[in-house]
Amino acid sequence: MDNRSLSKSALLERLQFDKMTPRTRAVLFARIEENNPAPQPKVLTAQEFAIARAVADVLIPQNDQPDWRVDLASDLDLRLSKTIGKGWRYDVLPPETEMYKSGLRIVDEMAQTKFQKSFCDLNLSEKTQVVEHIEKAREPVWVSKFFEELLAGFVEAYYAHPLTQASIGCTSMVDIRK
Amino acid sequence: MKNAIELSHDILPHAVPNYWSTMQTYPLHEEVDAVVIGTGAGGAPLLARLAQAGMKVVALEAGPRFSPFDDFATDEKSQAKLFWRHERLSAGQDPLAFGNNNSGTGVGGSTLHFTAYVPRPHENDLKVKTEFGRGEDWPFSYAELEPYLSEVEQFIGVSGPSSYPWGASRSKSYPLPPLDLNRAAQYMQKGCDRLGIRTSPAANAALSKDFTVKGVGQRPACNRRGFCQAGCNNGAKSSTDMTYLPLAVVHRAEIRDHSYVTEFELSKDKRTMTGVVYKRGGKTYRQKCRAVFLAAGGIETPRLLLLNSLANSSGQLGRNFMAHPGSEVWGEFPDKDEPWRGIPGALISEDFHRAPKAEYETGYLLQSIGVMPVTYVSQKVRGEKLWGEKLKAHMRQYPFVAGINMLGDCYPSSENFVELSDELDDRGLRKPRVHFTFGENEKRMMDHAEKKMRAIWEEAGARNIWTFKRGAHIIGTARMGHDADSCVVDPSGKAFDLENLYICDNSIFPSALSVNPALTIMALSLRTADHYLGRQS
Numbered sequence: 001m002d003n004r005s006l007s008k009s010a011l012l013e014r015l016q017f018d019k020m021t022p023r024t025r026a027v028l029f030a031r032i033e034e035n036n037p038a039p040q041p042k043v044l045t046a047q048e049f050a051i052a053r054a055v056a057d058v059l060i061p062q063n064d065q066p067d068w069r070v071d072l073a074s075d076l077d078l079r080l081s082k083t084i085g086k087g088w089r090y091d092v093l094p095p096e097t098e099m100y101k102s103g104l105r106i107v108d109e110m111a112q113t114k115f116q117k118s119f120c121d122l123n124l125s126e127k128t129q130v131v132e133h134i135e136k137a138r139e140p141v142w143v144s145k146f147f148e149e150l151l152a153g154f155v156e157a158y159y160a161h162p163l164t165q166a167s168i169g170c171t172s173m174v175d176i177r178k
Numbered sequence: 179m180k181n182a183i184e185l186s187h188d189i190l191p192h193a194v195p196n197y198w199s200t201m202q203t204y205p206l207h208e209e210v211d212a213v214v215i216g217t218g219a220g221g222a223p224l225l226a227r228l229a230q231a232g233m234k235v236v237a238l239e240a241g242p243r244f245s246p247f248d249d250f251a252t253d254e255k256s257q258a259k260l261f262w263r264h265e266r267l268s269a270g271q272d273p274l275a276f277g278n279n280n281s282g283t284g285v286g287g288s289t290l291h292f293t294a295y296v297p298r299p300h301e302n303d304l305k306v307k308t309e310f311g312r313g314e315d316w317p318f319s320y321a322e323l324e325p326y327l328s329e330v331e332q333f334i335g336v337s338g339p340s341s342y343p344w345g346a347s348r349s350k351s352y353p354l355p356p357l358d359l360n361r362a363a364q365y366m367q368k369g370c371d372r373l374g375i376r377t378s379p380a381a382n383a384a385l386s387k388d389f390t391v392k393g394v395g396q397r398p399a400c401n402r403r404g405f406c407q408a409g410c411n412n413g414a415k416s417s418t419d420m421t422y423l424p425l426a427v428v429h430r431a432e433i434r435d436h437s438y439v440t441e442f443e444l445s446k447d448k449r450t451m452t453g454v455v456y457k458r459g460g461k462t463y464r465q466k467c468r469a470v471f472l473a474a475g476g477i478e479t480p481r482l483l484l485l486n487s488l489a490n491s492s493g494q495l496g497r498n499f500m501a502h503p504g505s506e507v508w509g510e511f512p513d514k515d516e517p518w519r520g521i522p523g524a525l526i527s528e529d530f531h532r533a534p535k536a537e538y539e540t541g542y543l544l545q546s547i548g549v550m551p552v553t554y555v556s557q558k559v560r561g562e563k564l565w566g567e568k569l570k571a572h573m574r575q576y577p578f579v580a581g582i583n584m585l586g587d588c589y590p591s592s593e594n595f596v597e598l599s600d601e602l603d604d605r606g607l608r609k610p611r612v613h614f615t616f617g618e619n620e621k622r623m624m625d626h627a628e629k630k631m632r633a634i635w636e637e638a639g640a641r642n643i644w645t646f647k648r649g650a651h652i653i654g655t656a657r658m659g660h661d662a663d664s665c666v667v668d669p670s671g672k673a674f675d676l677e678n679l680y681i682c683d684n685s686i687f688p689s690a691l692s693v694n695p696a697l698t699i700m701a702l703s704l705r706t707a708d709h710y711l712g713r714q715s
Contacts, residue, residue: 020252021411027251059565083604087263087277091611095601128566135563151559159555159573160255169577170551172518175252175403175411 008068011166019174028162028173041073043080043097044104049073051104054120056154058127068163075157076100090145103146107134198243202430209466210234213454215439215482218287219699220473220683222418222426223330227707229429236465237426238437238456240474241283244290244419250411254552257408260284260291264603266477270594271615274501274649275560278407278553281475281652285435286419288475294383294406294415295523295694296336297543298327300531301346303587303691310539312619313589314498314688317659317669324349326701331381334416334700335389335397338381344528354386357400360520362546362580365511367525369634380526380545383416383696394424404518404548422700434458438605442470442486450677457605469678469710473703476652476685480596481610483656489673489681495666496597498590498657499612500690501649503620506547506557506583507631509640514577522548530630531692538622541692542586544631549581561646575642582634584627585650588690591617596655614649651695656685670709671702682706 006014012032017025041049053073062069079085080097093099110130111119119130137143158164162173204210211233214221221237228235242259244250250257262281268274282288302309304316304323328350331338338352356379359367363379370377384400391397400414413420423433436458443453443464453466472479480496483489523545531541555573558564564572593615598608616624628645635643659665662674667686673679682703684695691698 021247023248023411024251024253027253027256031255060569061566084263085265086258087261087281088266088268088275090273091267091269131565148560148563151563151565152556155559155565155569156255156552156556160253160552165551168551168574169514170518171516172404172551173252175405 005064005066006167007066008163011068011163014166014171015162016171016174019176021175024173024175031160032162039074041077044073044077044101048101048104049077050120051108052076052100054127055104055107055131055150058124058131059151059154060158065167070158070161070164072154072157076153079153090142092142093145093149094142099142099146099149103143103150106143110134197424197427201427202432204234204236204432206463206465209468210236211467212236212469212471213238213465213467214471214473215454216287216473216475216683217285217418217423217433218282218289218473218475218683219418219696220475220703221287221471222289222422223700223703224471224473224682224707225431226422226426226429227704228711229426229431231711235426235431236467237431237433238439238454238465239285239287239433239435240438241285241435243285243433243435244409246409246411246413246419250409252403252405252408252411254408254550257291257405260409262475262478264605265609267599267601267609267611268614269611270613272649274612274614279648279650281477285423285433286417289417289696290409290419291407292417292696293522293694295545296331296381296383296697297526297528297693298345298381299323299691299693299698300344302532303689303693306540306587306689312539314657314659316688320346323698323701323705326704327697329704330697330700333392334383334421335385335391336381336383336416337386339379342378343376344531352381354389356380357382357384357386357521357524358402359524360402360546360548361511361513361515362517362548362582363524365580365638365640366544366546366582366634369636369638370527372637373633375527375529375630375634377525377527380523382521382523384410384521385414385416391421391425393428394421400521402520404520404522405550406522407553408550437463439474439482440485440607442488451679469680471680471682471706473681473683475683476655477596477610477612479681479683479685480655481598484598485607489656489666489675489679491675492663492666494657494664496655497592497595498654499594499596499614499652500588500590500654500687501614502588502651502653502690503542503586503616503624503627504583504648504650505624505628505631506581506646506648507628507635507643508554508579508581508646509635509643510575510578511580511638511640512578515580516577517548517554517579517581518550520548530627536626538626539619540587540623542584542623542627543693544627544634545583545585547581547583549579551576554579557646557648558644562644580640582631584624584631585692585694586620586623586627587692588620588653589617590654590689591615612652616649651684651690653684653687653690653695656681657688658686659688671706680706680710
């Protein structure tokens with residue numbers, strides 16, 4: 001069955017909130033509501049935030065979701081606003097906030113070099129080329145690890161979302177069954 | 179195979195009584211017999227043992243205490259609260275992931291999020307130097323450890339097979355029959371059968387039936403929710419908060435949560451610890467004590483001592499760091515197998531422990547693995563940098579995946595160590611930097627295991643097979659042995675440099691062992707308590 005075009009209401013039904021423990025239900029409900037409407041960034045500048053959002057759309061396209069989306073740039077900004085992160089970092093990388101700010105600037109510089117435009121102003125094919133370029137870049141030495149962190153961070157946020165999980169047929173959160 | 183998983187139990191509130199309401203408290207100015215730092219597999223068993231012997235004991239736990247049914251969601255993101263997330267720097271050619279991979283925080287330590295694997299070590303795991311001329315031997319034999327392994331299994335409630343094809347004979351059978359094989363286990367069994375590789379249902383620290391923890395209370399059987407690594411919410415997993423910690427509290431031990439140890443008070447000659455300094459809610463507290471048991475795990479233990487310039491006359495503190503080669507192989511199967519259901523590691527093979535004519539030394543085991551969605555996708559993208567439509571197509575197959583993983587012994591190396599960096603963490607303390615590079619033997623073992631696992635998965639009918647290379651567990655940074663020049667603690671676990679400091683966690687392991695470490699850590703913890711009590715009497 002192709003789940004790609006399911007609406008939010010169809011996915012909510014699939015989640016079976018009445019068959020979850022109270023804690024699971026509360027946590028997942030809050031997540032569905034949390035980025036609605038999207039908050040203003042606290043750590044990233046408006047420009048960095050816009051680039052992050054545009055890169056996220058290339059890494060994890062959400063245009064097949066009719067009436068819902070996971071706000072990955074907001075999730076990134078929220079993570080950076082907390083003093084406790086994921087618990088480790090590659091030693092070659094600068095501290096997390098500095099890494100994201102520098103890394104997103106490198107993405108934009110790459111767009112300028114290749115297309116003489118800001119990353120956000122590129123079409124999808126051009127954006128994809130820039131992202132492919134960043135993925136393969138070897139200068140500065142930490143850029144490949146930056147790409148890994150950026151990608152893993154977005155992907156973890158996207159697939160932690162209950163609507164995403166429901167859309168791929170994952171029902172692990174239905175934790176009371178008779 | 180059709181009825182692999184049927185959830186038959188309601189989720190019950192955990193049945194271990196709420197022991198917190200009646201917990202003994204000790205005043206700070208009163209000298210207690212012992213302070214135990216950490217409440218995981220290293221700290222909890224000895225806390226209970228000392229309390230049972232009538233000692234006044236206080237445990238300091240950096241994290242909060244949880245009420246699993248009320249506090250644990252079936253959700254990986256919110257359960258990140260169980261992981262030690264004060265930043266560590268990962269260096270070397272094979273930098274290790276921390277956070278959800280390794281140390282924990284909270285009353286129960288990493289046992290709150292361990293997978294529940296509890297295989298026994300092998301006799302020859304403790305004698306690798308004698309056998310291969312490399313690595314280190316343990317300063318005592320398996321025969322001395324066996325009664326403690328057995329005691330732990332009987333007390334915490336281990337589910338395991340009635341007969342086991344590998345290893346030394348057992349003094350007692352497992353107290354509970356094995357847990358049901360989930361789909362990954364059934365696939366592994368099928369693949370191994372076709373290749374002539376022996377398998378067995380695995381030993382797991384989770385209950386296949388309702389079980390009474392002696393002196394504590396009743397716990398319900400596993401409901402196959404499959405989120406062991408994100409915290410069990412019904413008390414079926416035998417984490418220390420369901421076993422040794424309530425036993426300790428029943429015997430008048432005090433457990434202080436949110437208590438992060440920063441310093442020690444010492445006698446004038448600096449040979450004896452007289453107190454422990456810790457932070458709680460922004461305030462500094464000092465607890466007077468006669469002995470200290472440090473059980474903060476393979477990184478925080480050496481870090482705390484290095485920060486205080488203690489117990490390191492050998493220069494070995496933080497050295498000899500080891501991690502288990504832990505490659506995983508994944509594949510997609512035709513049926514929706516729900517990889518998030520059931521005990522993750524239901525099936526095991528130890529046929530590659532000291533395999534004849536092997537191109538590697540020592541050995542490894544194979545385990546089937548279930549997996550939660552975010553853990554799975556995170557590994558996939560870190561390993562293969564998958565993104566865009568390819569990523570989304572891959573994840574639509576997630577409900578059809580199953581995995582198998584290896585866990586192998588690791589030799590110590592001078593390249594691999596924990597040190598203090600100059601960068602400060604959120605508490606203003608120097609962050610640890612962990613250097614790790616797999617050695618030639620570990621690489622040969624991983625190559626061998628990958629070929630075997632891929633072959634097993636092909637025989638089992640998997641498609642789109644892929645490998646994720648990783649290291650697991652943090653071992654060896656405060657080595658135990660007879661020689662004060664090359665070791666940090668003596669064979670009883672006492673620091674050579676101090677009269678009353680004991681270390682009890684995976685940091686004292688002289689060798690990594692070819693099995694998951696939790697059971698051995700708990701056994702060592704009881705043994706260290708007995709040595710201490712013997713010295714006292």
